[in-house]
Amino acid sequence: MDSSSLRERQKERRRARIYSVALDLFKRGGFQATTATDIARASNVSRGTFFNYYPYKEAVLLDYGSEVMDRLRDKAEARLQEGVPPLTVLYEVWDELAEENGRERDLFPPLAYEVMNPDPERARTAYQALPLSKVIELILKPLHQAGQIRGDLSLQRISNLIADTYLMVALRWSAYGTDRTLQEETRLALNLLLEGALRRDDPPVRTP
Known part of the structure; x- marks a missing residue:
């Protein structure tokens, strides 16, 4: 050597x-x-x-978050290869992430805040280290290819929206807490995103 x-x-x-x-x-x-x-x-x-x-203390947390994302991606890939339905895989990954963040509640806020850091370089570094939207995109890709996801928005945009929703729900839970666990709160949010806020028997809302 x-x-x-x-x-x-x-x-x-x-x-x-x-x-x-x-x-x-x-x-x-x-x-x-x-x-x-x-x-x-x-x-x-x-x-x-x-x-x-x-270079800053929060950078240690980016390594931690990157490890979690790698684990979730590996799990998603393995479960999809096993033939598990994509939405089932999405809920499994969603629940595992919520369980991790709920268990390490003190670590999540400073980690999440890095994604919104006013320093664009630090925010970019955090976004690259925590590619939750990429994991979600991987999971939803089979549904998108099969035409089972709306086509007026790109898969990337849909995945970003789902990932951003997780971030905000988990941040609010970490800061204020509720009677529900983080898994329960994030599941409610994911259900709402996937099913929509309107009742099925309600007429569509007209936009101006």
Whole structure:
């Protein structure tokens, strides 16, 4: 093994250690209460070294969110290959994500806020690390190809809308809570998106 490969492996191990330690501190002490100095000290690195790997504290959460998205995509692909109906797969992935976010309730708001960060570069980085709309698009693609999804909107736009709805429902639940679990709240939202808000026997609403 040459020296450059060895250095790269050492950097990967150091980053993995910092990530693991940071996530553990976030879960035990809370994201807001945990500082970069806390993470660096517990990881046995300098504060400067921490920022070499993660330019801001929220960037650690992007790695966490990316891991969750990868897991959901793998599950979706496997279930579709097994012949499971796409809508069943969508609900399974939806529920698994809600369960994860409900369990790690303190981590979701700062992670979600990164997608809406006023710094466009940070918002773009977060969007790329958390491609929920891409997972949804993957799941709905067979229905779109079969003509079972409305054709006046692109599949990408429909998937973005569903993903954005999850984000806002989960954020509101994390901030305020309800008598329902996050899974119940997000299922209500998904049902509404898929079935529509109007009663079937009501006349269509005329738009001006």
